[in-house]
Structure formats: structure tokens, C-alpha cells
Amino acid sequence: MPAVRMKDIARDLGVSAVTVSKVLRGHPDIGQATTDRVLARVKELKYRPNLMARSLVTGRSFLVAFVVPDLVHGFFSEIAITVSTELRKHGYSILIAWTADDSEVQSSEMQHLLSVGIDAMIVATSGNDTSAFELLEERGTPYVLLDRDLHALKAPFVGGDDVLAGQLATQHLIDQGCKRIAHICGPSMSPGLRRLEGYRVAMKEAGRTVNEDYIVTPVDDGARSFQHGFEATQRLLALKPRVDGIFCFNDPLAIGSMEAIFAAGLRVPEDIAIIGCGNHPMGETLRLPLSTVDQDMKGLGEKCAKAVLALLAAPVKASTKKYILKPLLVVRKTSQRGTK
Amino acid sequence: MPAVRMKDIARDLGVSAVTVSKVLRGHPDIGQATTDRVLARVKELKYRPNLMARSLVTGRSFLVAFVVPDLVHGFFSEIAITVSTELRKHGYSILIAWTADDSEVQSSEMQHLLSVGIDAMIVATSGNDTSAFELLEERGTPYVLLDRDLHALKAPFVGGDDVLAGQLATQHLIDQGCKRIAHICGPSMSPGLRRLEGYRVAMKEAGRTVNEDYIVTPVDDGARSFQHGFEATQRLLALKPRVDGIFCFNDPLAIGSMEAIFAAGLRVPEDIAIIGCGNHPMGETLRLPLSTVDQDMKGLGEKCAKAVLALLAAPVKASTKKYILKPLLVVRKTSQRGTK
Numbered sequence A, B: 001m002p003a004v005r006m007k008d009i010a011r012d013l014g015v016s017a018v019t020v021s022k023v024l025r026g027h028p029d030i031g032q033a034t035t036d037r038v039l040a041r042v043k044e045l046k047y048r049p050n051l052m053a054r055s056l057v058t059g060r061s062f063l064v065a066f067v068v069p070d071l072v073h074g075f076f077s078e079i080a081i082t083v084s085t086e087l088r089k090h091g092y093s094i095l096i097a098w099t100a101d102d103s104e105v106q107s108s109e110m111q112h113l114l115s116v117g118i119d120a121m122i123v124a125t126s127g128n129d130t131s132a133f134e135l136l137e138e139r140g141t142p143y144v145l146l147d148r149d150l151h152a153l154k155a156p157f158v159g160g161d162d163v164l165a166g167q168l169a170t171q172h173l174i175d176q177g178c179k180r181i182a183h184i185c186g187p188s189m190s191p192g193l194r195r196l197e198g199y200r201v202a203m204k205e206a207g208r209t210v211n212e213d214y215i216v217t218p219v220d221d222g223a224r225s226f227q228h229g230f231e232a233t234q235r236l237l238a239l240k241p242r243v244d245g246i247f248c249f250n251d252p253l254a255i256g257s258m259e260a261i262f263a264a265g266l267r268v269p270e271d272i273a274i275i276g277c278g279n280h281p282m283g284e285t286l287r288l289p290l291s292t293v294d295q296d297m298k299g300l301g302e303k304c305a306k307a308v309l310a311l312l313a314a315p316v317k318a319s320t321k322k323y324i325l326k327p328l329l330v331v332r333k334t335s336q337r338g339t340k
Helices: A006-013 A017-024 A032-044 A051-058 A075-088 A103-115 A131-139 A162-175 A190-205 A226-237 A251-263 A297-313 B006-013 B017-024 B032-044 B051-058 B075-088 B103-115 B131-139 B162-175 B190-205 B226-237 B251-263 B297-313
Strands: A063-068 A093-098 A120-123 A143-146 A157-160 A181-184 A245-248 A273-275 A292-294 A322-325 A328-330 B063-068 B093-098 B120-123 B143-146 B157-160 B181-184 B245-248 B273-275 B292-294 B322-325 B328-330
Touching: A006 A017, A006 A032, A017 A032, A063 A075, A063 A103, A075 A093, A075 A297, A075 B093, A093 A103, A093 B075, A093 B103, A103 A120, A103 A131, A103 B093, A120 A297, A143 A297, A157 A162, A157 A190, A157 A297, A162 A181, A162 A190, A162 A245, A162 A273, A162 A292, A162 A328, A181 A190, A181 A226, A226 A245, A226 A251, A245 A251, A251 A273, A297 A322, B006 B017, B006 B032, B017 B032, B063 B075, B063 B103, B075 B093, B075 B297, B093 B103, B103 B120, B103 B131, B120 B297, B143 B297, B157 B162, B157 B190, B157 B297, B162 B181, B162 B190, B162 B245, B162 B273, B162 B292, B162 B328, B181 B190, B181 B226, B226 B245, B226 B251, B245 B251, B251 B273, B297 B322
Parallel strands: A063 A093, A063 A120, A120 A143, A143 A157, A157 A322, A181 A245, A245 A273, B063 B093, B063 B120, B120 B143, B143 B157, B157 B322, B181 B245, B245 B273
Antiparallel strands: A093 B093, A292 A328, B292 B328
16 A cells, blocks of 8 residues: 555645645635546545545544435445445445334444444435434534434435335336326335325326225335235235226335236236336346336436535534435336237 | 443343353353353343453454355355354454455455464365465364365365265156266366265166267366356267256256256156255255255255354364265155156
8 A cells, every 4th residue: 555645646736735634625626627636636646535544634534424214125336335435435434224114223223333433424314313313413413314304303305205206107008008006015104105296296287086995005104025015916906997007105115016926827927017117227127127217326426425515514504405316217018008 | 223232131141241251252162051141131131242352352353255156147156145144242343254165366356364363274176276265274274164165275165065965966866766867067166076976976876888979078167157067968969869867966966957958858857857966945945846955055054164163162173074064855756756
């Protein structure tokens, strides 16, 4: 490891050491061109700040916690990877903690993370309880809410436009000629509630009456998985008249839903069209490639990193900035009724 | 949060506070029955140790780092979840760090984690360089190697029997009547090298000559993904005589391989049978359900937790114990030639 120092980088580029330091801390008053040059040189020289010295000088740990309810379905993992890659450019590491979508586990993990002196936190919160965040506010630790919005909190939020996502998916099923469109709900947090709202908006705009029996919530109001989609679809299949389109809160639910339809001897999309949400990387390789709504996981990760760096650069200024990404309809086989 | 104390739990169960404390630290000299009773009561009362007091008394942070090369393909995420669940029972939190399968990133992440005073580390290492581990040894921080074995290191190892996994997969293709069996290799670390060895052993035992052209390595010797499987299979398809069976190092490669076969207008398994390894949770829902070798991710997570707790209970005793799990053949559609 060559002993590259911050001042070597500054001299190479003809800027001050303070500028290099500010870039590494994500300070906003350095222009994009200079930021890019410094980061490129840092990468080229494999410059690694002396952690101990850096912490002594700055009073920071250069650690950002990333607290998420799920790691298996890929959504938060993809975001974590982008956040990690982006923050690393500024000398920060992220520590990922998994909460099993349980608000008590989340509280204890957050408490534990604070005890090691992290600089900031990104939280995709479990449940609507805000008490765990009081600890962060007491300690003055800045945080960003990801995916799940809590209005009561004065923090930046990074997420998708979930009402629009619900509208796009439902409108697509209407456009495919579906007459009896069901919705399998997500957990009772902002993404689930807003996608349901989008479903209702699209139905109303198309002049459709919503049959409340066609709105089903999986038995266990926790994580949403294949099994939950399977079980909720079995309940839908017992209803008369039978539904002919299902918008599922996410792709794992949609995959489970499809399995239940196949298991009942029915066809997708001829008998029942399916659309999910999230654009799971494996959706394309499924038995029937899955129609979905893309949430731009890379964009979400980039915005998270940006929001955190902004807080770290000016931690005293409370921010409730919303970083909202536009969802995109992705039409594949499970919903294309006209083309079969 | 009720102010439950360790001594309340001890009194309730008629054991000493020292016993409760030992159970929470995973100390080995407490019997299973007592351990179970204490943990059940801890859960019932939602006892949460006072982190600060606990650290002052024990000199520990009760944090275990989990350093992994990948989070998207599900394998390490599934293991992380089990490790987290198991260690939480003993009051430990795990902090997950992602290395992008890059040994330099790994070094810097490990250094950063050490700076916050973690008690132990579980590492699925990137590359075969052992220098990053010198830091751990200097600091006396115990660690467990996961999935990727490095003989040079004096540490416990938790992983699957990869030679046997390669044998099972290859033997299965032989049993299905495949005559020209190819192997798409994994990275040049123990799992990749040992599965290749298993392929050679099975071929030899069946009296087959290995055609070295049929052993291909994806272009980029890093992470193994759909794209790599696709590209490697395109190279295999250009060879004459054409292969009729492919054992892929892992399931993501196998899915990419299948896509390349479909894209070339060929059939799976009639023209080319495919088997992967890892039993990815979505393998069953694919266009063609994927044959694979199950590695028991839950078992690997449990063994990791066990190995770490053993080190934490007796950190001075160097251990090179191997926790090796038996792989299991899972036959689905992509390799069943006789039954179509």
C-alpha cells in the first residue's frame, strides 16, 4: 500500500488539501467537475485515508448504517450495493443491519448501531412506530428514510412514486381487457397503502366500481413472499365471478400468485393476467416472464447516497426533502393478453 | 420497555446471574436445557441488556461483522439472516459489509470494521490473498471463514463439501445419458476449484475422458452472474461436437446458460441438460424448474453462529475446526431427460 496522502492528491490536481477533504466528506460547496477529478485521482492512487487519524481530526467514524427489513428478495440488497459503491467514493463504509421487518428488532439494532458511533443512518423502517427514531434525534444522528415514508418524522425520504406505480399497473390490466381486477396488498406502510390508492385511482378514472372482496391482504402482515401470494390467490380463486387480472404489491407475491393459478389448472395470462411491482432481476427468466413496474433500484441507491452526504455536509440543518423516483411499466408475458 | 434485569431472570428460573450472563455470551459450559430455559425467558420478558453497562463489564461490543462478496444472488443473504437470528438470541448483532468480491475493498472494509471494535468476524473472502487477515490476527480478533476456505489461515471454516457437490451434479448428468458434459467454472477459490475437482472425479469414475475444451471459465474472474453463464455457454455452443450436458458452478450461471441455449433455438433438457448448484429460492419457479445441488444455507448459517460463539467463549484457543455440510441433489426439469 503506497503512502499516498491527501496533500499529494491536492498537489497533483492543483487544488487545496481542504478541497480534497471536502470532496471526501461530500461537502456541497465543491463543484461537480472538481469532485469528479478528485474522486478519479483518489481511485487511481488507491488512496485510503488513515482511519484513526481521520476520525481524530473530523470526530467522525465514516460509517453509515443501512437498516433494512429484508435481504432475500433483492430489492434492498440492490439498493445497498449502490449506496455502498457511492459512499465508498467519499471514504464512507456502510454497515447493513437486518431487522426481519420487526419493529422491536429494529429498535434494538438501531440502539446497538448508535453505540458504535455511526455518523448517519439510512432506514427502511418496519411498522409505523416512530419511537425508535427518538434515539437518533436525541443523539443528533442524521438519518434518511428509504422506501417507507413516515410523515411524523423530520427527515429526508427516498422512494418511488407508489401511487403512480399502482396506477400504471392497474391501468395496464384495464388496457389488456381485464374486467375483474384484484389487488393483493402490501404491508400497511406507505408503499402498500399508496399502491392500493393508485389501484383505486386507476379504477375510478376508468369508471370501474371496486369490488372490495377483490382487495386481499395476505394472512400475516409481515414480509411479502411467494407463500403469501400463493395463499392470497387461493382465496381470490374461491370468489365468484372469478377475477381475470391481479395486481400484486410486489414481484415475489406475483410469482406466488402465478403458482397458485397454475396449481388450479388455469392459464396465465389467458384466464388471469398478472402484474407485480419491483422488477425483480429474475422476473425475466421465470416460467412466464413477469410483467412488473420498475422502481429504479440503482436510482434509489444513488439518491440515498446523495441524501446522506447532504446531511453529513450540513447536519445541523433539518431537511425533509423528498427524493421521489418515477416508476416505469415493464410489460412481459404474464399480462399480454392481446398478443397470445 | 420494562426494566427487566439479568438478576430477575436468574431468580425466576432459580439459576445464578452468572449462568444467565454465560448463556447470553454463548459460553459452552452451560447445558442445553438451561440455555433453552434462559433464552425462552429472555424472549418472553423482552429482556434487552443495557448495552453500555454490558460493554463496560465485559469489554465487548457484542457486534459480529459479516463480510461477504455478494448480496444479490441470495446465497449469502440467506446465511446472514440465519446468523443474525441465531446470534441475536445471545445478545449479539451482526453488521453486514459488502465487498463487491474485490480483495482491496475487503481489506478496507475489514480495517474499518476493526476500528469500531467488533468482537468477531465471519468472512466469505474474496481472492486467495491472506494479508487482510493479518490485521485480525494482530488485533486478536477471532474470525470464521465461510464458504471459501484458505488453508494458510488458522481459523474455523464453515462450508459445504464442494468436491461432493461437483460429483453429485456430474454423476446425475451421466445418469441422464449425457455423453459430452461441460463445466462452467466458478471463481478460482475453494468452492470453484473443488466443484471442478468433483466434476473430474465423477468423469473418471464413470470411465469418461474429460475434453478440456468443455471446461470453460467466464471472461471476468469475479462474481458469477446470468450474463457470465450466457456468455460462457455461447462459447460452448460454438464447439463441435456440441455438448449435451452442462454442470454450472452456481444457479445464476445455470440460468444464464439456459437463456443462451434457448436463444440459440435449442431445447433444455432434450438437446442440452443443465444443472446448477446452490438451490436458489427462485429456481423452482423458472421457465423450466432448475435442477441443482442444495447447500443447506440455513445449516451453514447455524454452523457459522455456532463457530463464532465457540470462538467468543474461548478466544485464546486457536481453532481450525471444519464445519462441513453435506450437499443434496435436487432434480427438477432442466436435467430430466428420461421423463419427457
